[in-house]
Amino acid sequence: MSNLPFLTLAELRSGYSRKEFQPSEVIEAHLKRIEALNPELNAYLEVFADGARDRARTLDKKLTQGGPLGPLFGIPLAVKDVLCVEGTKTTCGSKMLEPFIAPYDASCIRRLRDQGAVFLGKTNMDEFAMGSSTENSAFGPTRNPFALERVPGGSSGGSAAAVAAHLCQAALGSDTGGSIRQPAAFCGIVGLKPTYGRVSRYGLVAFASSFDQIGPMAKTSEDAAILFWAIAGHDPKDMTSSARPVPSLEALLGQDSRRFRLGLPKEYFVEGMDQEVRDALLATLANLEGLGVQVEEVSLPHTPYATAVYYILATSEASSNLARYDGVKYGFRAKDADSLLELYELTRAAGFGPEVKRRIMLGTYALSAGYYEAYYKKAAQVRRLILEDFTRAFEKVDAIVSPTTPTPPFLLGEKIEDPLTMYLSDIYTNALNLAGLPGMSLPIARTGDGLPVGMQIMAPAFMEERLFCLGSLIEELTNPPIRGVPFDQPIA
């Protein structure tokens, strides 16, 4: 089997510039792996085999002709099925959108296309990005390529599994409460949630609009930086997108992180943190201290309230955003409704899965007459306290570090019957979405059972460069490197 899928994005870029291989060879090698492994993993919901081959042939000619190559020339990418890719299905892992064909490209897709990327297909996800295991997909769960009986995390579990199994070079995910970082941690790859407003949400199917961000999932911090740089920047089509200029790629990767002061939040070290996860984090920090990095304790006192706040506000926004699925304008429609009200109720009852229904109900309750002040407004007030915690902590330190998840990947079926326990698996990730700040997960170790352990780095708003630079430094310390499943480890 070709080793091309095991290269990093950066290695692929330099290989193309030296004309060591052609886009067609790279795309074909990935499609072969998808064919062999996807039936077992269920990472992709749809593979654009013909489209990718056509596009690769066009790029082959461009390479032969010479001239400048785009920053993502010939890079095979996977796309979470929550993003619109013109002319292809965008299901959001839901029966509700099974018939939906996206009529336009999301802004980030358009940018990647213009820079030469090749899209291999759309990846599986928890329905409407609601979940932490990809078991909430209407099209079956995705399996973790490190251990098939375990979940890949979620909601961007398909993208994480595809990167980890080398079924694409990198992928796009979306993160509302941890949906990029948690699956990245579970699958031994890098996942970045950018600052709120840094990447345009135009063409992203909305879950909770004041939380959602699109971000890269890749094999290294450098690869994540390249993809981030390619999709970041102002977009007039998204009124929440920031006009702040995006630093150059060199600036994103050029900081000396050995001089950083890192904060370790004492509130994160609570009951429920797995011993191997804890040990891996502390060992990594000790290694960093050996290089001159300073580590000190910080306090984020409202941390214990973050999950409660998140599940009020995100479900409230979801109940409003998902009101559009009514069986009239697009998507699934129930048959045999006698009235318009019945059409809505039957369509939504048959089109949505249990987790989506539960969250719509919870959000509707929090917004309903008599409860709005006690739930929605109260949660929004605590949201400010959580942001203020971070603001105070970042006066003292350059970045904050924590485990990404309290435990290594859990078993398929282990938490699916118990929504609250599943919600608590996002305990270290959702505070950042409340505060709108950037965070990245990267692999730092494997447990005795070989399961990946992720570390989360958090930075002040629009300071993504600190994440990439510290991430690259940690990768130098991680031996052997963890970039998804190793070449010599069979997946299925």
Next chain:
Amino acid sequence: MGIEREQVQHIARLSRLALSEEELTLFKGQLARILDYIGMLEELDTSATPPLYHPNAEGLSFREDIPMENGPAVDLKCLAPEFDEGHFLVPSILETNTSEQERV
């Protein structure tokens, strides 16, 4: 904090979800447990804290009001479950009986 079955039914109606008896029972228990967990927020005094509804410190940016090309011409007919002659088709909205229809 508990939640009554009638409340769950009311929320389902507001959410436009036709739930089965089994779903009502399941959600009643699950929502009660989640609301009980969420109840921890009552411990905090937030009387002096303004709510934060949006993390975007820079505020929202509106587009200049200048004429430009429309987005891609979307064929609504291809997207809609039922569409005819420029209209989305839905069941009748007005409840009518024969005598009313005759009057119309």
